[in-house]
Amino acid sequence: MNPKWWKECVVYQIYPISFMDSNGDGIGDLRGILSKLDYLQNLGVDVIWVCPIYKSPNHDNGYDISDYCDIMKEFGTMDDFDLLLREMHARGMKLMMDLVLNHTSHEHPWFVESRSSKDNPKRDYYIWRKGKNGGPPNNWESYFSGSVWEHDPQTDEYYLHLYSKYQPDLNWDNPVVIDKLHDMVQWWLKKGIDGFRFDAVAHLVKKEGYPDADNPGGTATVRAYDMFSNLDHVHTLLQNLYDKVLYFYDIMTVGETSGLGPEQALNYVGDGRRELNMTFQFEHMNLDAASPGSGRWDVVPWSLLELKRIITGWQTVLHNRGWNANYLCNHDQPRSVSRFGDDLYYRVPSAKMLATFVHMLEGTPYIYQGEELGMTNVAFESIDDYRDVETLNYYEEKRNQGVPEADIMKAIHLKSRDNARTPMQWDDSDQGGFTTGTPWIRVNANSQEINAANALKDPDSIFHYYKKLIELRKKHKVIVYGEYALHLEEHPEIYVYSRTLEEERLLVILNFFKGEPVFELPGEFVQEKLELLISNYAPVKGENLQELKLRPFEARVYLQRRK
Ligand code: GLC
Numbered sequence: 117m118n119p120k121w122w123k124e125c126v127v128y129q130i131y132p133i134s135f136m137d138s139n140g141d142g143i144g145d146l147r148g149i150l151s152k153l154d155y156l157q158n159l160g161v162d163v164i165w166v167c168p169i170y171k172s173p174n175h176d177n178g179y180d181i182s183d184y185c186d187i188m189k190e191f192g193t194m195d196d197f198d199l200l201l202r203e204m205h206a207r208g209m210k211l212m213m214d215l216v217l218n219h220t221s222h223e224h225p226w227f228v229e230s231r232s233s234k235d236n237p238k239r240d241y242y243i244w245r246k247g248k249n250g251g252p253p254n255n256w257e258s259y260f261s262g263s264v265w266e267h268d269p270q271t272d273e274y275y276l277h278l279y280s281k282y283q284p285d286l287n288w289d290n291p292v293v294i295d296k297l298h299d300m301v302q303w304w305l306k307k308g309i310d311g312f313r314f315d316a317v318a319h320l321v322k323k324e325g326y327p328d329a330d331n332p333g334g335t336a337t338v339r340a341y342d343m344f345s346n347l348d349h350v351h352t353l354l355q356n357l358y359d360k361v362l363y364f365y366d367i368m369t370v371g372e373t374s375g376l377g378p379e380q381a382l383n384y385v386g387d388g389r390r391e392l393n394m395t396f397q398f399e400h401m402n403l404d405a406a407s408p409g410s411g412r413w414d415v416v417p418w419s420l421l422e423l424k425r426i427i428t429g430w431q432t433v434l435h436n437r438g439w440n441a442n443y444l445c446n447h448d449q450p451r452s453v454s455r456f457g458d459d460l461y462y463r464v465p466s467a468k469m470l471a472t473f474v475h476m477l478e479g480t481p482y483i484y485q486g487e488e489l490g491m492t493n494v495a496f497e498s499i500d501d502y503r504d505v506e507t508l509n510y511y512e513e514k515r516n517q518g519v520p521e522a523d524i525m526k527a528i529h530l531k532s533r534d535n536a537r538t539p540m541q542w543d544d545s546d547q548g549g550f551t552t553g554t555p556w557i558r559v560n561a562n563s564q565e566i567n568a569a570n571a572l573k574d575p576d577s578i579f580h581y582y583k584k585l586i587e588l589r590k591k592h593k594v595i596v597y598g599e600y601a602l603h604l605e606e607h608p609e610i611y612v613y614s615r616t617l618e619e620e621r622l623l624v625i626l627n628f629f630k631g632e633p634v635f636e637l638p639g640e641f642v643q644e645k646l647e648l649l650i651s652n653y654a655p656v657k658g659e660n661l662q663e664l665k666l667r668p669f670e671a672r673v674y675l676q677r678r679k
């Protein structure tokens with residue numbers, strides 16, 4: 117079963133700008149994180165993934181780095197960072213940095229030099245091309261709307277940016293760039309950090325020659341993800357990074373890789389590939405997308421059968437060959453309870469059910485800040501209350517196309533990344549206890565009810581349920597290493613799976629909806645031998661598992677020992 121510490125841990129993701137503000141400027145910071153380490157330790161998580169904290173002009177909340185070896189001034193200083201790392205280690209926790217290797221900020225000194233003239237020695241650090249027929253070099257569309265190319269009047273050429281124009285893509289064909297990035301990665305590792313989440317790592321390599329993508333609709337730009345996602349040469353680059361740098365440290369790595377299925381993911385995480393430990397896959401995040409290439413905004417209802425099919429694929433293909441990263445939420449996605457549960461009538465049971473789902477799968481579970489409180493989406497009435505560059509660009513593009521305001525706002529309410537970026541709700545005071553000042557983005561109006569102080573007091577809270585899930589993981593190896601099998605495959609409301617490790621077997625029963633479907637115990641389980649490990653409803657005495665009516669969003673996990 118090839119045991120590793122990063123398989124046994126639970127990761128908690130912090131979005132620093134929204135986590136905790138220590139000095140009243142309305143912006144979360146490193147000292148804020150420091151003040152909440154006891155809270156995290158109480159929850160029981162052992163790895164903390166902190167979203168980018170490097171120096172940045174913050175056009176994309178730190179995913180636009182202007183100095184890889186300095187701290188964003190709003191977040192604090194390098195001394196604060198060193199202290200945070202020490203304090204985490206003192207509590208037995210590990211720190212995973214979020215590193216953006218695909219692009220920098222347009223304010224990074226490399227880019228400032230690069231754009232200054234065509235013969236600047238750093239010109240080739242980025243991707244510059246001449247225009248074509250009075251327009252950009254090709255028709256690729258940026259993730260954040262519009263062309264991936266930005267015209268720069270200074271030299272009358274275009275630079276490529278897969279994300280916003282403030283995030284020029286680095287040129288990974290340039291060995292000097294690669295060396296500098298390797299050195300920088302090493303610099304952080306020498307500080308004693310414990311891992312990396314590599315942002316947008318699937319996109320380091322672009323299709324040679326930058327050809328136009330097929331464009332049957334004749335639109336100005338087209339989503340051409342296959343032109344810059346998961347191309348073969350990415351693996352050579354990652355293997356180099358591994359062999360030259362990562363190999364020498366006992367760390368964990370996870371790559372953000374959209375646009376692939378489990379077989380392809382093995383190219384990144386397969387044992388012996390010498391690349392990454394795990395990747396974030398997006399198949400289940402696209403469940404409610406109108407079509408695979410349609411981006412986030414066109415929403416359709418999702419189906420449980422599809423979710424089962426996708427997750428079962430990842431569970432079975434990676435078993436004994438690679439490792440999964442399991443998540444339902446992060447800083448780029450809506451809140452999981454609003455998206456996959458019911459945040460109105462069944463917020464608490466559905467949040468617990470979703471937690472059970474993620475934590476009982478094979479793979480490392482990731483918790484996004486506030487998920488352990490059942491925090492929900494927001495629906496600000498005015499676009500003025502939104503901050504996310506992707507959301508703002510989308511709004512502007514749709515307004516220009518004449519789409520009615522109400523339709524645009526509806527999509528934003530469902531899918532904006534700001535849903536997950538409102539401040540952490542610590543208590544029922546003003547601004548949810550996040551800041552004593554004015555927060556950079558509004559606090560969700562439900563912070564008086566949904567907050568950490570309430571959750572800590574209530575033994576039946578979502579927080580305490582998470583805590584128990586984490587404790588179970590530390591106690592039962594079958595939760596970490598057991599082999600997954602799907603049961604009741606065609607059931608449209610209930611998701612049942614088992615995990616088997618030698619003599620032990622887990623049975624996970626999840627009612628994904630508010631109906632009360634009847635569950636029938638699969639033949640290979642014996643009611644008398646089942647021990648209930650956790651459930652989001654009180655058990656009923658004398659019930660019959662052979663034919664059990666489940667309650668709305670009910671979740672149960674049983675352990676069966678063969679002996
Ligand atoms: C990743 C990040 C996202 C960011 C983008 C550009 O997708 O998760 O937040 O906007 O990369 O760096």
Ligand code: CA
Nearest residue numbers: 137139143145
């Ligand atoms: Ca602050």
